[in-house]
Each structure stands twice: as structure tokens, then as C-alpha cells.
Amino acid sequence: MRKTQLLSICVFSLFLFELALTVSSGTNRTVLASETASSQDDRLVRGVIRDANGEPVIGASVIESGTSNGVVTDVDGKFSLTAPQGAKMVVSCLGYSDAAFTVDKRERYDIRLMESSEFLDEVVVVGMNNRQTRRSITGAVSTIQTKELVQSPVANISNALAGKLPGLITVQSSGEPGADASSLYVRGLGTYGTSAPLVVIDGLPRNKADFDMLDPNEIESITILKDASSSSLYGIQGANGVIVVSTRRGGGNEAPKISFTIQQALQQPIRLPETMSSYEQALYNRAIDYNDGQPERYTDEVLEIIKNGSDPYQYPNTDWFDVVLKNHSWQQQYNINISGSLGKNNRVNYFISGSYMNQGTLLNHTDEFTANYGVKPKYDRWNFRSNLDVQATKRLNIRIDMAGRLETRVGPSESFTHVFNIITSRLPGSQSIYNPDGTLAAGSALEIPYQNNPYGVITRSGYYNRGSNVMYGTISAKYDFDFITEGLSAQAYFSFENTNSLQRVWRQDFEQFWYRGTDAVTGEPVYQDYTTNGRLQASTFSSVERYTYYDLRLNYDRDFGRHSVHAQLLGNRTLKNLYSSEYMYAYQGLSARAAYNFAQRWFAEFNLGYNGSENFPKGRRYGVFPSFSAGWVISDEPWLHSPDWLKIFKIRGSYGTVGNDQIGGNRFLYISEFGPGGALGSIFPNGYYFGTTNGGTSAAGGHNETRVGNAYVTWEKAYKTNAGFDLSLFEGNVLNLTVDYFHERRDNILTAAGSVPDYVGITNIAPRNSGKVVNQGVEGEIRFFKSFSKDFSIFSNLQMTWAKNKVLENDQPAPAYDYQDLRGYEIGYALGYKSIGFFESQEDIDNSPAQKFGPVIPGDIKYQDTNGDNVIDPSDRVPIKCFSVPTLTGGLSLGFNLHGFDFSMLFSGAMGGTARLWSYPSSVINLRRWTKENKDALLPVAHTTANNNVVSDQNLMKTDYLKLRNIELGYTFPTAWMKKIHVTAARIYVNAQNVAVWDKMWLKDRDPESAGSGTLPYPLQRVFNMGLRFELQ
Secondary structure: OHHHHHHHHHHHHHHHHHHHHHHHHHHHHHHHHHHHHHOOOEEEEEEEEEOOOOOEOOOOEEEEOOOOOEEEOOOOOEEEEEEEOOOEEEEEOOOEOOEEEEOOOOOOEEEEOOEOOOOOOOEEEOHHHOEEEHHHOOOOEEEEEHHHHOOOOOOOHHHHOOOOOOOEEEEEOOOOOOOOOEEEEEOOOOOOOOOOOEEEEOOEEEOHHHHHOOOHHHEEEEEEEOOHHHHHHHHHHOOOOEEEEEEOOOOOOOOOEEEEEEEEEEEEEOOOOOEOOHHHHHHHHHHHHHHHOOOOOOOHHHHHHHHHOOOOOOOOOOOHHHHHEOOOEEEEEEEEEEEEEEOHHHOEEEEEEEEEEEEEOOEOOHHHHHHHHOOOOEEEEEEEEEEEEEEOOOOEEEEEEEEEEEEEEEEEOOOHHHHHHHHHHOOOOOOOOEOOOOOEEOOOOOOOOOOOOHHHHHHOOEEEEEEEEEEEEEEEEEEEOOOOOOOEEEEEEEEEEEEEEEEEEEEOOOOEEEEEEEOOOOOOEEEEEEEOOOOOEEEEEEEEEEEEEEEEEEEEEEEEOOEEEEEEEEEEEEEEEOOOOOOOEEEEEEEEEEEEEEOOOEEEEEEEEEEEEOOOOOOOOEEEEEEEEEEEEHHHOOOOOOOOOEEEEEEEEEEEEEEEOOOOOOOOOOOOEEEEOOOEOOOEOOOOOOOEEOOOOEEOOOEEEEEEOOOOOOOEEEEEEEEEEEEEEOOOOOEEEEEEEEEEEEEEEEEOOOOOOHHHOOOOEOOEEEEEEEEEEEEEEEEEEEEEEOOEEEEEEEEEEEEEEEEEEOOOOOOOOHHHOOOOOOOOEEEEEOEEEEOOOHHHHHOOOEEOOOOOOOOOEEEOOOOOOOEEOHHHOEEEEOOOOOOEEEEEEEEEEEOOEEEEEEEEEEEOOEEEOOOOOOEHHHHHEOOOOOOOOOEOOOOOOHHHOOOEOOOEEEOOEEEEEEEEEEEEOOHHHHHOOOOOEEEEEEEEEEEEEEEOOOOOOOOHHHOOOOOOOOOOEEEEEEEEEEEEO
């Protein structure tokens, strides 16, 4: 089925390709003829774009100023197009300063682009697919390009961003294949509601999964829009920031350019728990029995058997992590992309990409799993993309994009989460893998069987197969109205996305026996049946998600001498049907943007969004979201007389409002809901009776109000302020510095109605827009680049983000004690008990405030009596932070290029996060418990009591870390060598991800980045990768 769909995609793309070829060849003979008649001054403009070292620049844009007439350079840096005599041509490329030339009578143009190491003259894709140089940007943005993305051998593109962009915080909580995406936070947390940023791909909003699953070889750049000026065009969807992705496009080279990438990687867990031996576990359990006053389960005789291992079936010593998991798995990635141009004057430009990615799992014994079910645990993904640009006429430009992916996830019938839950809860003495007769074991002399054998769970319990097919496409047309006035154009977009998912799970019971030893009379082994083999039983779930988007844009872009004006008016509408059984989501609105600059020195920009969502009641669905920003390149002022070492100094600032309509998955909160029920004691157990049913033989049950609607529900609103500066120093812009201060006040956060008293008599009240949060911080980036010669250069990049929030209002009922008020604390604080150590003795217990959570003995946790009433109860709880999102993050990258070799390494770190973790029964950390001999302990005494399980800061630990996130060594073969074997370019490289981690967690059973959950997640992976990339033409 999926192969058929993939073939259909390819056939459809070829159809579009052929259609475009027809347009380019057919219209060239008709439309162009008329154009030539009316435009006798048009000339064929040909040339080559090179860098400062004379090397060709691939993918540079050569565009006639004020029009959409343009091409992209080929692999040799060459370009060819027609343009009028005297036209101004602008040459731009990511990472280089813009260049310009005027069309004259020359037959060939040789243009040099200078690297823009200070990045003020880099071209950046900003809101609504507009492109600007950094010099003209007045908001706060951060950008990463393809070269940096492909250095990380990750299956999920979100994991390639860690430590690379100021203002972006990434938190990866799982390493499960196909489910290992990082959560992304732009400038930390500004709300305790939904905090996910909006994802925009090629100018159109998409699901985050579409971003996560992109192949990095498809991407030209990723830009993070952080302040109101940058994101207000997206209105009620832009409050949490916007991630803008631009995919690659073809052009410039008539002959197809074919690029191949081949990668093979080994994955291994960064960390796995260390467990106690069965003997250590027995001593620990014996201490629990003694402290609990229970009968002794572990006699001296039993302890001796366990210690010497003389009876491994009834007294086993099984390390279930070794049984269930292997120490590595494999990952492979393959990509091919083709780009080029067709038709006269390269009127059709195309980029086509296809890739395959496979991740193995850490599950052991996959040979038996495959023999039983004919499938192998894995994650497979096929990606496809076709971007087509057609210059249909001199004024009409058509863009047709098509992309999709096919995903397959296969694993044991019980989820990976369940697998990790059972191996962390299973004791080494609970059961062996097999019985003496080779059957699967259940239980032992130490444990009555009550859970399935973990070996059987991963090999004989069935399997799941979860497949999803995603297809999305865009068609747009842009028409230049320069015959009305220069710089005027209109553009229309239509986009769709369909996601079809089919999840099937086959489950079955498998045979297990409890070995009871040998019969005292016959000496024969005794087995008790626990479960028997069952047949596979299937369950199926399917879903369909649909999305359509369309907009109409009116653009104006014109220069008047030293004055430049850019304006855009846009109207759009989005319809989303997320689930088959759910009502559609609808967004629509208008947005406007106006930008002005004088002499590339003074810049001003105004944005206005008027957007609405059907999630709110009539009269409250629409909102106005304005923003204003300005910038000033002070160093270009003639009166400044700046020193030679000061190359660029620019200040900028912005203020505006943006919105957020994501309210925790709740919909139509303004509607009151009614349902059956409403019991009124024994007299009316089903609520009030209304009439009769069944011909009058029985009373009809009543209804009650299951949710009281909130007629005033509306969007969150964020008021954002940003101030920053950009600085470039020394000849060649060797050192560049960017610093931003930001402040955000978020109002109308949807909050559970906690302050409505019970005596009002209303229950199930819909959430209210009563929350307020302020978030502020500083971010900065320092870039250093020094080229000593054509063959030797060094670079480094240091970036940092500090963001701290404070809850101002949270609809919390007025607390009895001021110290329990959570207002004024960060998001993530909750009430809990303050641990002040362990009870030293019975005398210490007797002389301390009474703790009545459960029995207390020496070594149990001792809590602070906050209010001094000599009793530990809920009034003694204080705010405690338990939140894994850090407040300070940063990254440092270093590298060099030398005679074809390139080397880079990236360190990243985080501070300010915490996690509450509990040691599981078999964890080796239990050996560091409190005893009379070890009172300086990490954990309380071995004792079963609720006293040690209340919410407190006892199990809190800081998740601060420093990681060697990435390291890479590559070699680019000399072009002269490659041409001998008809290869345009080739590079071989080795790299690694998550190489090393340093932290202060005392329970080192997982990576600190994934410590946000008390349960053990699928471990994050360390990846060692080898790759080869080469191009043909």
C-alpha cells in the first residue's frame, strides 16, 4: 500500500514536471514573442558568481530589483536570464553580503560575493516568507543554515538545534525511535498554558511533526522569530514565537545537479540504570521486613543460597536490563536530491529530494521476535519533496510544491514505556528467564508470580504496527503589476495537508510456568501453570487529519533614491480538522506590514494583525495585534568618525502585542454542556425524573449541567518589548556580537477556576482568562571568524539565553498562610514539604513535631514545621520547584578549516531545571540508604511508610548539565581529483552526537535532559556516524 502511494507521489510529481516543461517550451514561443516585440531593450544576462577566494557560489539568487524575475546559480556559480537594459540586478546568498550590478552591454558578468561573518548583510527569511538582510531587520531573529544542521546525525531535526540558536531552549525527554523530538521553547516560558511555538514551512503554518520529520538535506535555513515585531503578522498564533523553515529550491544550472548522501550510524544509550544483585536486594528487603515488623522472608540459609547461586531457578539473579536491552542499535540515512533548470532562459527551476531513514531499537532478541511475527522492531521513514518554480511569463511566476512522508513504527504489543516500566520494577530475584525444562519462568521461591516474564513481553506477546502517511502541497502564483506602478505585485497561495494514520496492535498471551522445585517424594520437578498460549487478537485505530490554507497578498517594494519602502497586505483563512470525530478549527484574518529605510541606515517597521478564531464566542473572536520596531546603524553616520576597528554598530527595539488561542485542548468553552446524571441521594439516584419511558413502565433519568460555560473566554495576549544591538569589529568583521533584552507580560491565561467558593453551588466551571505571567531575560551571541588564507580559517560561536518568569495571577484561592501563595514564583512551583534531614533516633522523633503521615522510625524523613504549631500537616507545605525547563542555556562551538579538512565541536549546557525522581526497587542507589552506621545518607531508611512518599523536596535534584553535544571531522576532496571520475564535489566525514555529559544528579539512571518524568523513559542516544556526500552533474 505505502509503496503504491510513494509511486503515485513520484508519478504526480513527474506530471507536474512535464507540465512545467510544456509551459516553459510552449509559452517561450508565444508569450515571449509578444514580450520581445514590446521589450526591445531586453538583454541576455550571463555570468558567474564567485566568493572572495574565487570559488563558485552555488545557489546564489540573481534577481531583477523590484520584480520576481530571477534565477539561482548552478554548481559552477553560473547564471543566465533576460533583463532590460539598465535594470538593477541584486545578488544575494545566505552567508554572504549582497552585491548589485546594472545591466549594460557586457556579454558576461563576473561578480564577487564577500562572506558576511558579522551577519548584518546575510539574507534571512522572516515572517510570511519575506526575505530581508540582517541590516534591515529591526526585530529579534536567529538563523541556522543547512551546513550546521547536517552536522548532527539525528533522526529528528529538532534535536539538531540544541545549543546553536540564542533564544531557543530545547528539552529532549525520550530517545524512542520515531518519538524522540525535543520540546522547543522560544525565550523560555511566558505562560503556564500551551507554550509551543508556531511552525511555518515555506511561508505556511504546519504541524510541529512536519518540522520534526524534515530531512536536513531539504532545508535551506531555519529562522526563529522571537519578538512581537517579527511574529505579530501571525496574530493569535504567534505569542509563543515562530519557527520559520525555508526548503531548498532549484535553478541556475540547465544540466541537472544530483547530490547523494549516505550515512551509517551506531546508537547506544547515554545512560542506563545500575541495579543491585539478587543478594544485595535480599539484604535490602530483609532490612525492610525488620523495620516494618514483618516476618522474616530471608533467613540465613536463603541468603547463603542466593549469595552462592546454587539454585538459579528458585533463587535467581537476573539483570533484566541486560536481558531486555542490547548495548547498541543501528541507524542509517540515505538522501538523493536533484536540482536544475529547464526551458529557454531557465524559466523552470526544480528541486526534487527523496530520502530514507531507518532506526533500530534497543530491544534484545529481535531474531525470535522476527521469527514469531515476521517483522522487526524499527522506525522507518521515507521523505519526498518536489519544489517547482515556473516563470510562466515576464510578470507571472508560479510555484508548485509537493512534499510527503511515510512512517512505520514496529514494536512489541506493549509500548516501550510499558517495557521500561516492567524492567525497572522487576527485582533480580523475582524470576529467572527460563525454567529447568526450557519453558518461560513465572515467579520464584521469593515471589509469587503476578507479572509477565519481560523476555516473553518483548518476544511473544504480539506486536504493533503504526503507520502514517502525510502529504502536503502548495500552489501559488505571483503577478507583477509594474505596468501600474513599479514594485507592485499580487500573490495567491493555496495549501493543503492530509495525514492518514492506521494503528494496529496484535496481542496474545504466552505460556509461562511457576517452577516450585522438586517433589519431596518423587524428586520430579513441579510446575504450576501461570498463563497459556493464546491466539493473536487484533485491535485497530485509524484517524484522518485534514488542513487547508489559502491567502491573498498584495506587495509593494520600491526604492526612491536613498529611500526604500516595502509594504504587504495579506488576508488568509485556515481550516483544520484534527481528528475524524472533531469539529473543524477555523482561523481567518488580515495582516499588514510596512517597512521603510533611509540610506540603509535608519529603519522602521510597522506590523498589524487582525485575526480571529472560532474557538471563542461571537464578539470576542477577533483581536488587533499591532507592533512597531526601529533600527539605526549608528556606525554609518558620517558625523560619528568611528575608529577603524568599529565596522558596524546597530541598535534596534520593538514593542507589540501578539496572541495565543491554544487553550489546553479545550474547545468552545463558552458553551454550557448538559448530560445525564445528577444523582440526588437515595430518593433520586439518577437525578430528577422527567416523564416515563418504555410505555410508562419506568421513570426517565434526569440531566444536569456538566460544564458551566464561560461566555467571556478569549485569547491570551502577550505584550512584548525587545531592545538589542549588533556589533561588528575589526577588519573583515572578525568579531560579531548580538545582544537582546526582552520583557513579556502575558495576560488572559486560561486558568482553572480555583477561586470560586463551593457555597456558590456551581461545579464544573469552565476555565477563565484570569492568569498573568511576566517573563524577561537576556540573550546574546558572539561570533568569531578569521581567515588566514584560502586554505586556512578558524571560527567560534558562543551563545547564551537567560529567561526567568514569574506568575502574577493564577486564580489560586486565598491561602491561609502568605508563604503558600504561589504568586511571585516561577512556573512549575507547587506546594510540598521541606525536608530537613532524617530522624537520628527515637528521642529525636519524640522531641520533634508530630508527623502523622504513617509510622515513623529513626532514618525516616524529617519535615520542617513551617508554621511552628508542633504538628506537620498541609499548612506546613511551601512552594517547591519541580520543572525540567532550564532558565539558563548556552552553547559554544569551535572549529577550523585547513587544506580540505574541517573540524568542529559543540558544547551545550543548561542550568535552572529540577526533577523529582524516585529510586526504583532494584536501583543500586538504595545501597546509599540511612542506617545506624551510615547516617550521612542520600535516601531514608529501608522502611515501608507513607511518611517517606509525600510530596517534598527530598527527591528533588538539579538537572544542570554540560554536554559535548557534537563533534565532526570531514575532508573535502580536491575538485581536480573528482573531475577525473566525473564527480563534481565529494566530502567524507565522521561525527558524533551526545558524546559526553557532566552533571550533578545523584541518581544517574538517565540523561539529565530527560529527567522531567519520575518514570524511566527510553534512554537518549549517543550516536557515532560516518557519512559520504557527493555531487554529479
